[in-house]
Amino acid sequence: MKWMSFKHEGQEKYGVYVPEKKGAAVISGQKNTPASLLEAIQESSLAALLTDNLDHLPFVAEGDIEWLAPIPRPSKNVMCVGKNYRDHAIEMGGEASVPEHPMIFTKAPTAVSAHLSPIPAHRSLTDALDYEGELAVIIGKKGKEISRENALDYVFGYTVLNDVTARDLQKRHSQFFIGKSLDGSCPMGPWIVSKDEIKDPHQLAIETKVNGEIRQQSTTAHFIFPIDEIIHVLSKGMTLEPGDIIATGTPAGVGFAMEPKKTLQPGDTVQISIESVGTLSNTVE
Known part of the structure; x- marks a missing residue:
């Protein structure tokens, strides 16, 4: 998986990059999901957020996102x-x-x-x-x-x-x-x-x-x-x-x-x- 963080319509989000669709399947904002990719990694919850099929998740085209660093603010140096x-x-x-x-x-x-x-x-x-x-x-x-x-x-x-x-x-x-x-x-x-x-x-x-x-x-x-x-x-x-x-x-x-x-x-x-x-x-x- 290609895990990414980004902004869409002014909101910070994270998800999975889908190469064949040239955009992101959005995980943040779904039920019981951590607020950020960093929190999801810290909670070891990423596997539970996905199934083999990403089609059930909202999708945002690459042209509509503002890239963020995958971990925009690390917890340490x-x-x-x-x-x-x-x-x-x-x-x-x-x-x-x-x-x-x-x-x-x-x-x-x-x-x-x-x-x-x-x-x-x-x-x-x-x-x-x-x-x-x-x-x-x-x-x-x-x-x-x-x-x-x-x-x-x-x-x-x-x-x-x-x-x-x-x-x-x-x-x-x-x-x-x-x-x-x-x-x-x-x-x-x-x-x-x-x-x-x-x-x-x-x-x-x-x-x-x-x-x-x-x-x-x-x-x-x-x-x-x-x-x-x-x-x-x-x-x-x-x-x-x-x-x-x-x-x-x-x-x-x-x-x-x-x-x-x-x-x-x-x-x-x-x-x-x-x-x-x-x-x-x-x-x-």
Whole structure:
């Protein structure tokens, strides 16, 4: 299933994207349904909301909706893995910067935005705005001290995420949070694909284009730290909860590492496509 959140006629709703009909089967507002997709994930009630036939649900055409991030306001910071592709670690700092353990940082919940939402240029703050195409994991059930063997059992699904980064702020403050958390700097979507539709999350092609030019092209097979290890490490001393978001890192090809640098400019459109998941598109305003 492709779980999505959206606005229709001014009301926030959620449902399932129906590709053959190019629109959404609406779940919210039906009898005894949670108010949001996040609440439905937290209550583990999604299976009970559906039958094999979506025709009994109200339908809204794609042209009549305003996209929201699948989880418009996460309950905690988005957790991110830095330098999880060897080629990206090398392009940003040489061989010595390849990590021995997962490098974790976070993005503020207020940074989250949707498919087709503009990316603010924040020109008064930065002139080095960059893109990072990533696969993001959505946690489906509460867990702590999760073993690697059981880690994927805690996954609800996967989405596409753009870890937009102000490189100059990242350097100036000697940490990642401010440079990673500007408003609108965490587009994600267009939906969450349930994990049963992804045969192997470590065999997915990922590609980022800026104005149609391919900038990043790789596969999740090149992760340094696979998803099961990331979940295992994060959960050692911290409880993971339903709806938590983990961005798994970006491959080589970011604009800041190019010569000359190709950071984002107003009017640039970034499209990130991940095999079996979808395409996220946003334009810098």
